[in-house]
Amino acid sequence: MSGESRMVPLPVAVPGERWDVIVAGGGTAGVFAGVSAARAGARTLVVEAFGSVGGSGTNAQVTPLMRNVSSGVNLNRGLTDDLKRRMIARGDGAVDPNGNDNWFNPEGMKYVLERMLLEAGARVLYHTHVVAPMLDGERLSGVIVHNKGGLQELRADVFVDATGDADLAVAAGVPFMAGDEDGVHQAMSLRFTLAGVNLARLNDFLGPLGQGSSDAAFLHFWMVWEKGSRLEPLFREAVARGVLLERDGDYFQAFSMPGRPGELSFNCPRIRADLNDGADPWHLSDAQVDGREGVERLLAFCRAFLPGCEDAYLAAYAPMVGVRESRRIRGEYVLTLDDILECRTFPDAVCRNHYPVDIHTVRSREKLQHTTTGDAPYFRKDTFHEIPFRAMLPIGVTNLLVPGRTASATFEAQSAIRVQQNCHSMGEAAGLAAATAAREHGGNVKAVDAARLRVELRALGANV
Ligand SMILES: Cc1cc2nc3c(=O)[nH]c(=O)nc-3n(C[C@H](O)[C@H](O)[C@H](O)COP(=O)(O)OP(=O)(O)OC[C@H]3O[C@@H](n4cnc5c(N)ncnc54)[C@H](O)[C@@H]3O)c2cc1C
Structure with missing residues (x-):
């Protein structure tokens, strides 16, 4: 040659x-x-x-x-x-x-x-x-x-x-x-699904924390730093123990899904702040890598800190990085x-x-949302x-x-x-x-x- x-x-x-x-x-x-x-x-x-x-x-x-x-x-x-x-x-x-x-x-x-x-x-x-x-x-x-x-x-x-x-x-x-006036986009997230979750047990745990549901088939729970979630002390402890990074508490949210007993879909982890352009091929590719690391941490957190998730396992990474705005x-x-x-x-x-x-x-940590006040x-x-x-x-x-x-x-x-x-x-x-x-x-x-x-x-x- x-x-x-x-x-x-x-x-x-x-x-x-x-x-x-x-x-x-x-x-x-x-x-x-x-x-x-x-x-x-x-x-x-x-x-x-x-x-x-x-x-x-x-x-x-x-x-x-x-x-x-x-x-x-x-x-x-x-x-x-x-x-x-x-x-x-x-x-x-x-x-x-x-x-x-x-x-x-x-x-x-x-x-x-x-x-x-x-x-x-x-x-x-x-x-x-x-x-x-x-x-x-x-x-x-x-x-x-x-x-x-x-x-x-x-x-x-x-x-x-x-x-x-x-x-x-x-x-x-x-x-x-x-993006915004400086070309900065909303955060991307790599969503994932956990299986092997005992939703009833998890719901029993979430109830006293104000995040339970009258029916464990319809679960929704969340934690964002300083937004009043009573899950926050768990996240603090997980960060202190090195299970989570500080930024994992910038946005955490999970939902159950119909037809999928024992599973949860997570609206997180958020991707690193400097990787925010879903139309940039390098951002998108690096987001996939950063996201998988985040899923690894969140899986460990759920198993160790959330009753009902002790035997949970990763069912799927979303094939597509979640892009909110490009x-x-x-x-x-x-x-x-x-x-x-x-x-x-x-x-x-x-x-x-x-x-x-x-x-x-x-x-910043803020999720800017106009909800019911104004x-x-x-x-x-x-x-x-x-x-x-x-x-x-x-x-x-x-x-x-x-x-x-x-x-x-x-x-x-x-x-x-x-x-x-x-x-x-x-x-x-x-x-x-x-x-x-x-x-x-x-x-x-x-x-x-x-x-x-x-x-x-x-x-x-x-x-x-
Ligand atoms: C992490 C995250 C959480 C969200 N949470 C919610 C929520 O809880 N509820 C809610 O209602 N909305 C939520 N949204 C918003 C909502 O999901 C999206 O804004 C919406 O689905 C976007 O729809 P779309 O048709 O514009 O784009 P998409 O649904 O992304 O469709 C674009 C399609 O084009 C295809 N495509 C891209 N480029 C090409 C190409 N060059 N050639 C051929 N095909 C191509 C892609 O594969 C894809 O199928 C969320 C978004 C994100 C990212």
């Missing part, structure tokens, strides 16, 4: 099929966009990097759905209702004694969402990354994807970027925002904190939200604000929609609208608009009549 290196060219992209709608990323918003577009009659392809749909909700193991209720009514209906009905029917979803219907099993959800997609007539292409846009002026004519077949071109009239990081939109030149497109409307606090409504609204501003900041109208229980269709319409590209956590919003506003049920509703609206644009407007999503879109969404059960 000579010492000379030789560049081997990648195979040239080969043309694939042509579609009405291509959804990049079959995650929380993307799978809903796919179902919605296909039910509206569009030939729809969902391109997904992992081997299952559901995104953060399934592959990052983000359970349960956060409640989004105003005046006793769930604000996200339509396809979300359909999903919940199916999940509950197979025991992968459940309603707790307080009427909260947001508990679910992430593994079961993979199957249910896939069924919904295929029943609607959509196709899915797994293990495939969307890697580059094909641009024709302000219009996307196709995307280049990469998978085991090498590089391929896929063409469509309309595209939905539901990658959670605006991969396609940003590559197509759409202006975007990232890039947000600049769209035709940028949702702001004032829109939320003032409960603003919009003539082109596609989603209603009452979930609070919820920033898992890496700047003077703004938003703090009343019977209120909501809306998300306009324009927040999914990126500047500069005519046949692209961007629903989900990357929709056009400021850092603070995104922290409120990012929860899963809102991503469902945005995805559902984006899919329906994409199908309409493909059928009636030569792909131009900006020509879609938002008032008519709302009427059609309402007819499908959506709360808009």
